[in-house]
Amino acid sequence: MSLLLNEDQRMLQDAARSFCQQHSPLSVLRRLRDQRDELGYDPALWQQMLDLGWAGMTIAEEYGGYGFGYSGLGIVLEETGRTLTSSPLIASVLCGASLVQELGSEEQKQALLPKLVQGELLLSLALDETPLHNPSRIETTATRTGDGFVLHGSKTFVLDGHSADKLIVVARSSGDDNSAEGISLFLVDRAAAGLSIQRTWMVDSRNAARVELDAVKVAADSLLGGEGEGYPGLDRVLDIARIGVAAEMLGSIQEVFERILDYLKQREQFGVLIGSFQGLQHRAALMYSEIELCKSAVRAGLAALDDAGKSGEDRARLASLCKAKLAEVFALVSNEGIQMHGGIGMTDEFDIGFFIKRARVAQMFLGDAQFHRDRYATLNNF
Amino acid sequence: MSLEDFRRATRAWLEENCPTSMRTPMVQDEIVWGGRNAQYKNPDSQLWLESMAAKGWTCPTWPAEYGGGGLGKDEALILSQELARINARPPLTSFGISMLGPVLLEYGNPEQQAEHIPAIVRGEIRWCQGYSEPGSGSDLASLSTRAELRGDHYCINGSKVWTSYADRADWIFCLVRTDFDVPKHSGISFILFDMASEGVSTRPIQLISGQSPFCETFCEDVKVPARNLVGRVNEGWSIAKRLLQHERTMISSFGLASGQSDRGGTTSTVSSVEGAAMHYRGDKDRLSDPVLRDEIARFKIDSEAFALTSQRSREETKQSQGPNATSSMLKNYGCELNKRRYELLLKALGSQSLGWEGDGFADEELQVTREWLRSKANSIEGGTYEVQLNVIAKRVLGLPEIPAMNKKMNNK
Numbered sequence: 010m011s012l013l014l015n016e017d018q019r020m021l022q023d024a025a026r027s028f029c030q031q032h033s034p035l036s037v038l039r040r041l042r043d044q045r046d047e048l049g050y051d052p053a054l055w056q057q058m059l060d061l062g063w064a065g066m067t068i069a070e071e072y073g074g075y076g077f078g079y080s081g082l083g084i085v086l087e088e089t090g091r092t093l094t095s096s097p098l099i100a101s102v103l104c105g106a107s108l109v110q111e112l113g114s115e116e117q118k119q120a121l122l123p124k125l126v127q128g129e130l131l132l133s134l135a136l137d138e139t140p141l142h143n144p145s146r147i148e149t150t151a152t153r154t155g156d157g158f159v160l161h162g163s164k165t166f167v168l169d170g171h172s173a174d175k176l177i178v179v180a181r182s183s184g185d186d187n188s189a190e191g192i193s194l195f196l197v198d199r200a201a202a203g204l205s206i207q208r209t210w211m212v213d214s215r216n217a218a219r220v221e222l223d224a225v226k227v228a229a230d231s232l233l234g235g236e237g238e239g240y241p242g243l244d245r246v247l248d249i250a251r252i253g254v255a256a257e258m259l260g261s262i263q264e265v266f267e268r269i270l271d272y273l274k275q276r277e278q279f280g281v282l283i284g285s286f287q288g289l290q291h292r293a294a295l296m297y298s299e300i301e302l303c304k305s306a307v308r309a310g311l312a313a314l315d316d317a318g319k320s321g322e323d324r325a326r327l328a329s330l331c332k333a334k335l336a337e338v339f340a341l342v343s344n345e346g347i348q349m350h351g352g353i354g355m356t357d358e359f360d361i362g363f364f365i366k367r368a369r370v371a372q373m374f375l376g377d378a379q380f381h382r383d384r385y386a387t388l389n390n391f
Numbered sequence: 392m393s394l395e396d397f398r399r400a401t402r403a404w405l406e407e408n409c410p411t412s413m414r415t416p417m418v419q420d421e422i423v424w425g426g427r428n429a430q431y432k433n434p435d436s437q438l439w440l441e442s443m444a445a446k447g448w449t450c451p452t453w454p455a456e457y458g459g460g461g462l463g464k465d466e467a468l469i470l471s472q473e474l475a476r477i478n479a480r481p482p483l484t485s486f487g488i489s490m491l492g493p494v495l496l497e498y499g500n501p502e503q504q505a506e507h508i509p510a511i512v513r514g515e516i517r518w519c520q521g522y523s524e525p526g527s528g529s530d531l532a533s534l535s536t537r538a539e540l541r542g543d544h545y546c547i548n549g550s551k552v553w554t555s556y557a558d559r560a561d562w563i564f565c566l567v568r569t570d571f572d573v574p575k576h577s578g579i580s581f582i583l584f585d586m587a588s589e590g591v592s593t594r595p596i597q598l599i600s601g602q603s604p605f606c607e608t609f610c611e612d613v614k615v616p617a618r619n620l621v622g623r624v625n626e627g628w629s630i631a632k633r634l635l636q637h638e639r640t641m642i643s644s645f646g647l648a649s650g651q652s653d654r655g656g657t658t659s660t661v662s663s664v665e666g667a668a669m670h671y672r673g674d675k676d677r678l679s680d681p682v683l684r685d686e687i688a689r690f691k692i693d694s695e696a697f698a699l700t701s702q703r704s705r706e707e708t709k710q711s712q713g714p715n716a717t718s719s720m721l722k723n724y725g726c727e728l729n730k731r732r733y734e735l736l737l738k739a740l741g742s743q744s745l746g747w748e749g750d751g752f753a754d755e756e757l758q759v760t761r762e763w764l765r766s767k768a769n770s771i772e773g774g775t776y777e778v779q780l781n782v783i784a785k786r787v788l789g790l791p792e793i794p795a796m797n798k799k800m801n802n803k
Binding site for chain 2: 011012013270273274281282284285286287290291293294295297298301302303304305306308309330333334379382383385386387389390391
């Protein structure tokens with residue numbers, strides 16, 4: 010398993026980078042924020058991303074995708090992370106499509122995946138119920154009635170929940186509130202009676218929602234995966250999503266670091282460039298070292314997702330490694346991004362603040378550093 | 392020969408020639424350093440060295456005309472994979488292989504290469520490194536060991552310090568000052584000489600951890616043939632720096648072993664930090680101290696990410712040939728990991744990690760005490776932590792020069 014990009018991957022990286030720099034610079038997110046945009050992403054830009062095939066990267070060719078693997082999607086996410094591009098890529102493709110691929114029946118795959126590739130269908134995962142990620146602690150209930158189920162409960166931090174066509178709701182059809190047994194996943198139409206979706210305005214100017222399910226009726230064929238048997242597949246997809254988000258974080262981290270270096274090489278105080286001060290040089294060198302570790306971790310994580318020979322436990326370990334490591338380093342680099350820019354770094358007019366805001370959301374999404382160190386320790390039997 | 396054939400032939404040869412006892416984890420006192428007074432605690436290790444050296448596989452990518460393996464990068468990779476497959480021990484460990492050889496192949500003249508490279512490959516000459524001086528540590532380029540040209544030889548006077556294994560080495564590669572009247576980096580030369588030369592003496596140094604391989608080395612009117620100077624006179628600093636890159640790569644590998652747990656089959660209670668922490672607390676399935684558990688998890692995550700980074704760096708090196716810019720970063724991170732590992736082991740073992748000698752402590756516990764103290768040198772030797780950060784800032788990140796770091800010798 011090589012940790013270097015191959016020729017095709019380098020070409021994809023170049024193409025994705027120039028697209029993002031040209032069509033979705035940070036000013037796009039700033040505009041969406043300032044206009045309190047209803048959708049929270051730019052549909053014309055999303056269409057261009059669809060035209061580039063980015064929604065079909067990880068989907069098998071038989072379902073209309075391009076089979077470029079998670080390494081391919083990871084490369085794209087790294088570039089969207091550099092420009093903080095807001096789009097349905099994470100919610101609908103990385104999480105949603107992966108769930109359909111991992112858990113869906115053949116019929117569901119044929120019905121949903123081609124639409125996901127074309128952007129005709131947007132999905133969103135409704136998982137968390139408390140402010141802290143804990144995927145097996147599910148209180149939302151699914152009760153069998155007639156030929157379907159009734160869902161009750163509430164969800165929070167539902168990425169792109171307000172703009173998705175369908176939610177994938179994680180609910181408990183049996184078992185204790187803290188048990189991985191008895192968890193079922195349901196596809197719920199946004200127009201379903203009893204479903205209310207309230208957009209929340211998050212610090213990173215992206216989209217998350219609170220969702221209330223009040224006696225929402227779903228048909229039996231809306232079940233994604235076996236009844237009460239959804240957790241192992243969900244867990245696998247969460248690991249995919251964690252590694253994918255880590256790739257996005259890696260892009261953001263590198264961007265912040267490059268902006269810091271540029272500033273150290275142009276800002277003068279005491280008659281010299283501030284980059285000649287050893288106090289700043291050593292902090293920059295330490296950040297560089299941590300970023301090198303992040304790059305290797307993300308490459309290994311993505312490669313493991315594409316490597317059929319890797320066990321689920323290997324992927325889980327790498328996913329927690331990536332998420333824990335990237336969370337810490339993104340915190341470090343985004344904090345230093347403000348501090349090393351001094352007063353101007355605190356102004357809203359300057360872009361660096363967007364990164365510290367995105368950093369904290371990305372850090373917490375699907376488990377923060379503590380969550381993943383705990384999980385990593387458990388996976389390593391201590 | 393196709394790569395597949397090469398792999399098959401290599402595997403067959405190794406099966407036949409690698410003694411069974413050489414397929415077990417290396418034991419500290421069975422490491423083979425070679426040299427005129429080579430010692431083989433396990434006779435199989437001599438056999439293994441001779442078989443490997445005959446094929447040039449102690450230095451697989453070095454040119455065959457000087458006894459090296461002459462392998463391309465793909466073949467060398469296959470060889471390393473096949474060696475790893477059977478857990479083969481390194482047949483030879485030497486500063487000749489890890490530091491001097493690559494530099495001599497790059498900067499040495501054909502006569503020097505022909506004289507020294509084959510002897511390094513076969514492990515016949517053991518080398519030591521004459522770099523630091525009592526007055527020149529981090530500011531290595533201020534060194535003042537003097538080499539004066541007198542006809543066909545140099546006369547060397549001065550002293551070196553931290554010369555690892557100087558008391559057991561046959562030859563030394565040494566930095567000397569050949570000009571005192573120019574900026575400090577411009578008057579340094581790189582020279583080789585026999586430690587048996589008249590006027591060379593050594594004295595071992597005892598560290599806070601007890602015994603150590605370090606020595607002081609003194610030169611008093613040592614006569615060295617002028618042809619032993621490598622590269623051009625006064626241009627030794629570039630060679631010195633290149634050698635330091637190789638040294639850092641070597642040292643960074645020490646950190647690699649840090650994060651590995653006892654999956655490899657060793658049964659020692661201190662071979663993994665988490666295993667030790669649970670053992671000394673009587674824990675069964677889960678480490679009962681949640682703070683230590685989090686700290687160990689962070690350490691292991693960093694260790695695994697570091698191992699992946701070393702792998703990536705090796706792949707990049709193979710693609711571009713020659714050491715790359717990451718060596719300072721790898722050196723620092725590897726050393727810090729090793730230091731963290733021993734600090735964690737102290738927490739894991741409690742007061743059993745604090746014995747110095749004698750009864751009441753197992754050998755492996757006493758070793759933890761000593762190795763913990765020894766690990767503090769990791770971020771000093773081979774260029775301090777702070778110097779490596781300077782190197783990263785300047786050479787990798789392109790940050791501006793720190794004022795006042797480039798004075799002339801005479802301004803000192």
